[in-house]
Amino acid sequence: MTYVLFYCLLGAAPITPIGNVEIVPDGDPTRVVVRYLLPPGSSAPAVGPVDEATGRRQLVFGLPTTYDDAMPTPMFGTYEFREGVLSFKPRFGLVRGSTYRAAAIGPGTTGAAVNVMTTSYRVPEVEAGPPTTVAVVKPAGEVLPANLLRIAIDFSRPMREGREVLENIHLLDDAGVEIAAPWRDIELWNEDATRLSLYIHPGRIKQGVNLREDFGPVLHPGKRYTLVVGAALRDARGVPLGKDFRREFATSAEVRSRIEVADWKLTVPPAGSKDSLAIGFDRPIDAYLPARCLTVTGTGGAKIAGAIEVAADQRSCRFTPAEPWPAAGLVLVVDPILEDIAGNTPVRAFDHDRTAPVATALRREFRPR
Amino acid sequence: MRWNLSVAAAIAVGAACVCGPLYAKPLAKSAHGKPAVQSIEVIAFGPEGTLLIGDGLSNSVFAVATGEKASAARFAGKIEDVAGKLAATIGAKADGIEILDLAVNPVSNTVYFAVRKQDDKQPVLLTLKADGSIGLFSLESVEYARVALKTGTTKSKVSDVAWADDKLIASVGTEGEFASKMFVVQAPLNHEAEVDLHAVETFHVAHNKWETKSPMSTIMPFTENGKTYVAGAFSCTPVVKYPIEDLKPEANVVGTSVLELGSGNRPLDMFTYTKDGKEYVLSNTFRFHHAKKPVGPSPYWTVRFDRDLLGEETKVNKDALKRLAGDAPASPKVVVIESFHGVRQMDRLGEVEAVVLREAADNKLELAVLPLP
Numbered sequence: 001m002t003y004v005l006f007y008c009l010l011g012a013a014p015i016t017p018i019g020n021v022e023i024v025p026d027g028d029p030t031r032v033v034v035r036y037l038l039p040p041g042s043s044a045p046a047v048g049p050v051d052e053a054t055g056r057r058q059l060v061f062g063l064p065t066t067y068d069d070a071m072p073t074p075m076f077g078t079y080e081f082r083e084g085v086l087s088f089k090p091r092f093g094l095v096r097g098s099t100y101r102a103a104a105i106g107p108g109t110t111g112a113a114v115n116v117m118t119t120s121y122r123v124p125e126v127e128a129g130p131p132t133t134v135a136v137v138k139p140a141g142e143v144l145p146a147n148l149l150r151i152a153i154d155f156s157r158p159m160r161e162g163r164e165v166l167e168n169i170h171l172l173d174d175a176g177v178e179i180a181a182p183w184r185d186i187e188l189w190n191e192d193a194t195r196l197s198l199y200i201h202p203g204r205i206k207q208g209v210n211l212r213e214d215f216g217p218v219l220h221p222g223k224r225y226t227l228v229v230g231a232a233l234r235d236a237r238g239v240p241l242g243k244d245f246r247r248e249f250a251t252s253a254e255v256r257s258r259i260e261v262a263d264w265k266l267t268v269p270p271a272g273s274k275d276s277l278a279i280g281f282d283r284p285i286d287a288y289l290p291a292r293c294l295t296v297t298g299t300g301g302a303k304i305a306g307a308i309e310v311a312a313d314q315r316s317c318r319f320t321p322a323e324p325w326p327a328a329g330l331v332l333v334v335d336p337i338l339e340d341i342a343g344n345t346p347v348r349a350f351d352h353d354r355t356a357p358v359a360t361a362l363r364r365e366f367r368p369r
Numbered sequence: 370m371r372w373n374l375s376v377a378a379a380i381a382v383g384a385a386c387v388c389g390p391l392y393a394k395p396l397a398k399s400a401h402g403k404p405a406v407q408s409i410e411v412i413a414f415g416p417e418g419t420l421l422i423g424d425g426l427s428n429s430v431f432a433v434a435t436g437e438k439a440s441a442a443r444f445a446g447k448i449e450d451v452a453g454k455l456a457a458t459i460g461a462k463a464d465g466i467e468i469l470d471l472a473v474n475p476v477s478n479t480v481y482f483a484v485r486k487q488d489d490k491q492p493v494l495l496t497l498k499a500d501g502s503i504g505l506f507s508l509e510s511v512e513y514a515r516v517a518l519k520t521g522t523t524k525s526k527v528s529d530v531a532w533a534d535d536k537l538i539a540s541v542g543t544e545g546e547f548a549s550k551m552f553v554v555q556a557p558l559n560h561e562a563e564v565d566l567h568a569v570e571t572f573h574v575a576h577n578k579w580e581t582k583s584p585m586s587t588i589m590p591f592t593e594n595g596k597t598y599v600a601g602a603f604s605c606t607p608v609v610k611y612p613i614e615d616l617k618p619e620a621n622v623v624g625t626s627v628l629e630l631g632s633g634n635r636p637l638d639m640f641t642y643t644k645d646g647k648e649y650v651l652s653n654t655f656r657f658h659h660a661k662k663p664v665g666p667s668p669y670w671t672v673r674f675d676r677d678l679l680g681e682e683t684k685v686n687k688d689a690l691k692r693l694a695g696d697a698p699a700s701p702k703v704v705v706i707e708s709f710h711g712v713r714q715m716d717r718l719g720e721v722e723a724v725v726l727r728e729a730a731d732n733k734l735e736l737a738v739l740p741l742p
Contacts, residue, residue: 160487
């Protein structure tokens with residue numbers, strides 16, 4: 001802790017000693033209490049909570065400014081006066097790696113004379129540890145349809161959200177040239193900000209939309225592309241990834257048809273066992289939606305408890321029951337929001353031809369053997 | 370982003386005669402205390418200065434009584450490096466916060482900022498008063514109602530909230546599926562009530578043939594010939610309207626495109642205003658193809674269009690008015706406003722001004738008050 005005295009006397013007023021000021025960590029190093037032992041002669045506030053305007057006349061805490069050597073920019077917080085000590089608790093946690101300053105304003109400070117004592121507190125940096133990495137990118141596979149809609153990127157730690165995210169994720173063509181504006185500029189994170197759902201701009205996928213007509217599709221069939229997650233992307237601690245992540249893939253023809261549930265291959269387990277029901281899809285399905293969108297019920301609609309696990313290639317999944325299978329007729333129920341990796345659902349293709357019928361087959365019946 | 374004009378008219382009527390205002394009270398059964406807000410993605414205002422908070426992390430919209438008194442005083446200055454100044458009040462530097470939204474309480478003219486502190490993702494509401502002081506709007510002890518959004522997921526993203534006459538409307542996207550739902554809630558709002566809430570999916574048609582789900586990024590209620598609509602904008606440009614009466618439970622609603630601003634743009638904020646007896650809509654827009662074909666010096670540009678274009682019934686969808694005919698303006702009804710270049714966020718401030726966050730020459734954000742064009 002460093003103490004600096006500012007006796008900037010423009011007039012001839014005598015210097016009045018300033019009491020002690022200290023910044024005390026309050027458990028977590030990002031939480032502190034600033035304590036100012038008022039010197040004799042100070043105008044002491046009434047004991048108890050002190051309003052912010054009154055408190056700031058004697059004690060200011062915050063980040064240093066570039067225009068005033070002594071006075072920081074005041075933070076929001078709560079003041080209290082007890083036993084001769086004016087204390088301040090910042091309302092918000094301090095930022096790691098930053099240095100804050102407390103300025104105690106002593107008696108005799110007027111417009112002409114500034115009688116201030118300051119002390120500083122540097123919040124320790126985040127603990128060193130392994131850098132955050134890209135853990136998984138979905139969809140899997142070397143070859144993806146040219147009308148690929150969504151890419152899910154899993155990180156090993158929670159990430160920092162905001163404008164910089166999409167600025168640090170790039171798509172390169174087979175010559176290594178960056179494709180301009182490939183993403184829908186909306187961030188969608190999961191609950192703990194470890195998974196980013198990234199959309200290739202739908203306006204460049206949808207048929208008949210002027211964005212595609214003016215700028216063309218982002219991906220063309222029969223080409224190679226590289227997804228690059230930039231080294232500068234920061235995790236929630238503010239630490240950059242440190243190195244680029246790259247994932248190459250090739251493209252095939254566009255898939256513009258709805259998911260055909262009737263074409264799925266079910267491998268039915270024996271009754272009385274807890275073996276999995278294997279479900280072979282008619283195409284790669286979104287990696288995460290089956291857990292939400294596929295359920296097994298009795299013919300009366302009672303839900304069978306169990307867990308869905310999607311295969312790495314996203315072409316199949318397994319439903320494993322919590323209890324042994326009954327020897328009874330059962331139903332695999334498909335939520336119409338289920339999507340393949342190009343945004344087609346079991347009800348309608350991503351671009352639905354208005355003259356085409358809407359599918360209604362959203363169930364498959366089976367009976368454990 | 371703003372309360373429907375017809376509501377303001379209703380208040381004016383209510384004030385002028387003995388009969389009460391035509392809109393529903395914003396809150397019926399409310400709670401008092403600290404709402405469990407987990408994120409603040411968007412903010413807007415409803416009647417009586419009720420602050421609407423879109424919180425996708427908790428799948429909620431909160432309606433909070435601000436209790437602010439009516440005031441005609443408005444901030445009139447400019448704040449350079451406004452992100453730095455807002456951030457410092459919560460102990461962060463300019464790049465340590467993200468200003469997610471800005472809205473003006475039409476009752477008090479106080480400017481509200483929805484801010485995320487980046488290191489701990491804490492949501493914060495800061496305010497700017499007419500005298501230029503930056504304040505903290507505390508949610509520690511407020512009167513509020515929480516509307517739970519049944520999205521089917523543990524987390525969603527509220528892209529916009531608005532108040533239309535006697536309804537709260539929220540546009541919500543989810544992480545897993547390509548869709549966004551519009552939630553419509555009948556006012557007055559009841560805390561934790563799950564009644565009178567329904568969701569619709571919005572669709573768009575191209576070339577009268579292809580119909581696709583179209584997530585809405587911005588919504589703005591308006592009234593035309595006694596009928597209330599929601600105007601909105603998709604990620605890929607057109608300004609679309611939906612009659613609010615079509616927003617019925619589990620309906621799939623196809624919007625009508627009334628204006629095409631040009632490909633490669635995403636409207637961000639929209640509000641209506643009247644100048645010299647004529648109604649306009651002002652919308653700032655992010656151009657994601659700025660590098661290829663810029664509209665102005667910044668990817669953020671602003672357009673003003675005649676409000677009557679929203680009432681268009683015949684020249685719609687593929688025949689809708691386009692801003693450009695070739696490279697030239699197609700109509701004097703749609704004008705690029707150069708004085709608003711660089712505006713990232715904005716809201717109307719009183720009747721003749723807008724408060725904006727815009728890119729300054731030093732690449733920092735500045736807050737400015739601009740006359741409405």
